[in-house]
Amino acid sequence: MSSHPPRSAVTDRTTTSRENQRHRTRKDLLAAAARLLKQGRTPDMDEVAAEAMVSRATAYRYFPSIDALLVEAPLEGVVPSPEQVFSADDDSTDPIERIDRAEAALHEACYRNEAQLRMMLAASLDRTAKGATRDGIPVRQNRRTLLIEAALAPMRRSLSKPAYARLCAALAMIFGTESMIVFQDVLGVDKKTARKIKSWAVRSLVSAAMKESET
Numbered sequence: 001m002s003s004h005p006p007r008s009a010v011t012d013r014t015t016t017s018r019e020n021q022r023h024r025t026r027k028d029l030l031a032a033a034a035r036l037l038k039q040g041r042t043p044d045m046d047e048v049a050a051e052a053m054v055s056r057a058t059a060y061r062y063f064p065s066i067d068a069l070l071v072e073a074p075l076e077g078v079v080p081s082p083e084q085v086f087s088a089d090d091d092s093t094d095p096i097e098r099i100d101r102a103e104a105a106l107h108e109a110c111y112r113n114e115a116q117l118r119m120m121l122a123a124s125l126d127r128t129a130k131g132a133t134r135d136g137i138p139v140r141q142n143r144r145t146l147l148i149e150a151a152l153a154p155m156r157r158s159l160s161k162p163a164y165a166r167l168c169a170a171l172a173m174i175f176g177t178e179s180m181i182v183f184q185d186v187l188g189v190d191k192k193t194a195r196k197i198k199s200w201a202v203r204s205l206v207s208a209a210m211k212e213s214e215t
Helices: 007-038 045-052 056-062 066-075 095-112 114-129 144-158 161-172 177-186 191-214
Strands: none
Touching (some): 007 056, 007 066, 045 056, 066 114, 095 177, 095 191, 144 161, 177 191
């Protein structure tokens, strides 16, 4: 019997590796631009590419213009990282409490940076509407998934792979900029009330997933 993994598994790992690399490259460009902005400079694409140690062509693959890059760069670092929400000495194991804590942290960050987030969202929607996106290149930086996965770490092994992916996707719709806009622009709900509703929603989703895993 062959000891090699199935071809589909190898393909999945290769695809995931490429996707992760693309997100890292995009993040490196944003971080480089953010560093230059903090120095009081308004860099051009050549300067950002050099700072990120990638080619100018690579930079333009990820961002169609320097303006598209600079509208998002100020957000780099303002979204709490998993390490900030769940410190190294954090021994909490309740995924319901942890997911609520993660959402609360991102909720505060979104409302604190609302204007910049709206500009970033408008720019990404404009690129998508104009068909200016490239195959495989992320249009947006996925910051929420890292928080969600860190929060769910204690229950990761109790869920099947499809169930875990489904839960993360459902939670992603509640975390972040889009839900803030729905609450404010569509529903006319204030920040405090929105937070209470989102707390109920994320807790309910994780609780439902835990009950499913038990059965």
